[in-house]
Amino acid sequence: METENNQFFARNSELSIEFSKYVLDHPEMDDLLSEETIVIFLPEFDLQLRDFNLKIAKEIKSEGGKLLYVKVKQMAHKVSSRLIGVEVGGEIGDSLNA
16 A cells, blocks of 8 residues: 555656646746645546545545645656757866867
8 A cells, every 4th residue: 555655646746746847837827826725636647646636635625725626638758858969078178168
């Protein structure tokens, strides 16, 4: 059970990182978010995680927590880096003088 919870945590962490990027690109989201708000992801592409998150949301709501549900239809494939033309040298001058 602990391993499964760790997997759910990792998947939610990935959604959280992507949602943070989304919020940076959509400043109007700031009006919906507060320090008291707990974001609950409802990924349509991962029903097991969605059901797990709904269960957690029910517990939080019963304790009076303020929830914000974020429904996610899908996620694009992971891009490892957006950097282009990277040069790495032993010293700072090595790559700058070339």
